[in-house]
Structures are given as C-alpha cells and as structure tokens.
Amino acid sequence: MKAMGTAFAAIIVIAVGAAVVLNSVGVSSAERYASAAVRLN
Amino acid sequence: MSRIRERWRPARLTCALLAVCFAFALAAAVPLLQRSASAQTEGRVPGNASGNVSDAEIWRQVRQGVAGSITIPDTKAAVLAQSEGDNWRSWRNGPIAVVGAVAFWVMFFVVLSFHNIRGPVRLSHGRSGRKVLRFSFIERFAHWLTAGSFVVLAITGVNMIYGRFLIMPIIGRDLFATLTQFGKYIHNYVAFAFMAGLVLIFFLWVRDNLWDRYDWGWIKKGGGLLFKTEHPPAAKFNFGQKTMFWAVIIGGTILSLTGLNLLFPFVFFDMQQMQWIQAIHGTVSQVVCMLMVAHIYIGTVGMEEAFTSMSTGYVDENWAKDHHKAWLEEIEAERAKDARTVPAGVPGAPAE
Numbered sequence: 001m002k003a004m005g006t007a008f009a010a011i012i013v014i015a016v017g018a019a020v021v022l023n024s025v026g027v028s029s030a031e032r033y034a035s036a037a038v039r040l041n
Numbered sequence: 042m043s044r045i046r047e048r049w050r051p052a053r054l055t056c057a058l059l060a061v062c063f064a065f066a067l068a069a070a071v072p073l074l075q076r077s078a079s080a081q082t083e084g085r086v087p088g089n090a091s092g093n094v095s096d097a098e099i100w101r102q103v104r105q106g107v108a109g110s111i112t113i114p115d116t117k118a119a120v121l122a123q124s125e126g127d128n129w130r131s132w133r134n135g136p137i138a139v140v141g142a143v144a145f146w147v148m149f150f151v152v153l154s155f156h157n158i159r160g161p162v163r164l165s166h167g168r169s170g171r172k173v174l175r176f177s178f179i180e181r182f183a184h185w186l187t188a189g190s191f192v193v194l195a196i197t198g199v200n201m202i203y204g205r206f207l208i209m210p211i212i213g214r215d216l217f218a219t220l221t222q223f224g225k226y227i228h229n230y231v232a233f234a235f236m237a238g239l240v241l242i243f244f245l246w247v248r249d250n251l252w253d254r255y256d257w258g259w260i261k262k263g264g265g266l267l268f269k270t271e272h273p274p275a276a277k278f279n280f281g282q283k284t285m286f287w288a289v290i291i292g293g294t295i296l297s298l299t300g301l302n303l304l305f306p307f308v309f310f311d312m313q314q315m316q317w318i319q320a321i322h323g324t325v326s327q328v329v330c331m332l333m334v335a336h337i338y339i340g341t342v343g344m345e346e347a348f349t350s351m352s353t354g355y356v357d358e359n360w361a362k363d364h365h366k367a368w369l370e371e372i373e374a375e376r377a378k379d380a381r382t383v384p385a386g387v388p389g390a391p392a393e
Binding site: 002014016 | 232
C-alpha cells in the first residue's frame with residue numbers, strides 16, 4: 001500500500017506544482033486578453 | 042333661396058379650400074408612398090438614425106458570424122454571435138450527456154448481472170501460500186498515479202456536465218458555483234498527474250501489451266471468464282488486460298491532448314475548433330469512464346487475489362497459474378537466480 005500512498009501524495013504535489021507554475025507564467029485569460037485599456041476582472 | 046346660399050357660402054368656400062388642400066397633399070404623398078413601398082420590398086427602411094438597412098438583414102449577418110471592429114486584445118470579441126456554438130451546446134447537453142449516462146449505467150448493470158450470474162472469479166485450487174512478485178513498486182506507483190488522478194478528474198468532470206441537473210437543485214446555486222469552480226481548478230491541475238502516470242505506464246508496460254501467441258486462444262475461450270472452465274494461458278497480460286491498456290493509452294492520450302487545448306484555449310485552434318475539441322474530450326472521457334467500471338470491478342470484487350497484485354505487488358502462485366500461466370513459467374525459470382519469491386507462511390510480502 002506504500003506505492004498507493006506515495007502515488008496519491010505525488011498527485012497532490014504535481015497538482016500544486018502545476019498550479020504554482022501556471023499561475024506564475026501568466027497564461028490566464030485575464031492576462032492574455034487584457035491591455036492597459038481593458039481590465040477583465 | 043339666395044339668402045340660404047349666402048348663409049352657406051363660407052362653408053362651401055371652406056370645403057372647397059379643404060378639397061384643394063387634400064388634393065395637393067394626395068398629389069405630394071403618392072410618390073412618397075410609392076418610394077417607401079419600393080424600399081421595403083428591397084429590405085430597406087427610411088430613416089437616418091438606424092441606417093437604411095433592415096434589422097432582419099443586420100441580425101442575419103450577426104447570426105452568420107460577421108465580425109465588427111474592436112480595440113481590445115481579444116480579437117474573438119469582434120464576433121457578436123457564433124452560431125456554431127448552438128450546435129456544440131446541443132451536442133454537449135444532448136448526446137454526450139444523455140448517451141454517456143445511459144452507457145455508463147448499462148455497463149454498470151452488465152457488470153452487476155455478471156457478478157450475480159457468474160459470480161466472482163475464484164482461485165481454481167485455493168491459495169498455495171507461495172507468493173510471486175507481479176508488480177514492482179514503480180509499476181504500482183504508476184498505476185495508482187494514473188488511477189487516483191483519473192478518479193479525481195472523472196468526479197470533477199462529471200460534475201461539469203451533470204452537476205447543474207443533479208447537485209445544484211440540492212445544494213443551491215451559490216454553493217454549487219463555488220464547488221464547481223474549485224473542482225474546475227482541481228481538474229486543471231490534477232490533469233498533469235494523470236498525464237505523468239500515463240507516460241509512466243506506457244513505457245513500463247508497452248512491451249508486455251503487444252500481441253503474442255497466447256492472445257488468440259484467450260479470445261476463443263472468452264478469457265475463461267464467461268464460463269467456469271479452465272483459464273486460457275497468458276503471459277504477463279492477457280488480451281482483456283491488453284485491450285484495457287490500449288484503451289487507456291489511446292483514450293488518455295486523446296483526453297490529454299484535447300485537455301491541454303482546453304487548458305490553453307485558442308493557442309492552436311479557433312472558437313469552432315475549440316468546441317469540437319471539447320466535444321471530443323467529453324465523448325472520450327465518457328467511454329473511458331464506462332470501461333473503468335469493468336476494470337475496477339474485475340480488479341476488486343470481481344476476481345479473487347486481483348487487488349493484492351496492485352496493493353502489495355504479490356499474488357498467490359495458484360492465481361498466477363490460473364490466469365497467467367505462461368508468465369509464471371517465465372518467472373519459475375528465473376526463480377533460481379532471482380529472489381522474487383517469498384517463502385510460504387511469511388505474512389504479507391516485502392513489497393517495498
């Protein structure tokens with residue numbers, strides 16, 4: 001069962017890592033489609 | 042008589058004056074009426090405020106996706122109405138939702154019927170007490186990485202299609218909106234764990250999932266699952282497991298590629314193509330969910346000893362003899378030089 005527990009922990013780590021990376025690279029709709037004159041929030 | 046005429050003279054003059062005015066007005070109005078009627082037959086209406094094109098023509102062009110002029114970075118916003126979206130919405134809320142749900146429950150009742158009629162697949166000769174390592178730590182890790190993330194993706198994905206019909210009436214709009222938004226974020230980020238698991242299981246198991254000489258015999262005997270007869274021999278994976286493997290690899294790859302396009306929208310595809318991407322993503326996910334019902338059943342209550350292969354990594358030697366005889370023979374041939382076996386009587390197994 002250690003493999004199962006490790007895998008489930010890895011899912012959380014990968015998901016949190018993905019969230020941090022994606023939020024830091026600026027690919028959200030608000031950032032891609034906004035300009036100085038347009039705010040999408 | 043002349044007095045009477047004299048009395049009505051102003052009235053006659055007034056009537057004559059009115060008649061002349063009416064005649065002039067009529068003469069002036071006839072060309073105007075003719076021009077207006079002509080303009081309407083050409084789809085034009087008078088007036089400068091709203092232009093001289095009829096509303097019907099304007100809205101026809103809007104429905105056909107005519108683009109206007111905008112100054113914001115999102116150029117898609119220039120299109121006021123994208124009518125292909127109606128087709129996508131009807132596909133998503135129609136066949137994908139309805140057929141997907143029906144297919145899932147049909148599979149569920151097929152499995153339930155199999156369980157009630159055929160019963161779980163038991164060991165032919167009971168447990169031997171000798172254990173054989175079937176899956177290493179990394180193999181089990183890869184399986185649970187894929188399986189665990191898939192379950193999360195399935196639950197959050199199913200909520201996106203059916204939640205508003207099943208859950209929202211119970212918990213209310215506000216709570217449902219919050220949960221669904223949170224679930225969407227989870228869906229987006231857990232997807233990367235699923236993709237990692239998919240890559241791992243592909244490289245770990247692809248060699249054992251190619252067609253081999255045992256597969257045709259397995260197919261002819263229905264895998265020994267339908268009737269309580271002798272199980273056909275198989276290598277590490279039988280044809281049924283290979284089918285599941287390739288369904289997961291192909292289905293998972295399609296889900297990953299379409300999912301990435303949904304996660305980074307409009308990078309490679311336009312609006313209509315994105316709708317196709319979403320329809321493919323939803324359809325394939327329903328198919329994979331349906332297959333997983335059978336996989337989870339046979340891997341848990343449907344087959345004795347099957348779950349231990351993925352929990353501890355070890356299976357009883359008699360189980361291997363029943364279901365994967367060719368694979369066991371390979372293991373036995375290596376037994377002398379490979380310390381894969383655990384002596385009988387040892388509780389559990391040193392899986393890790």
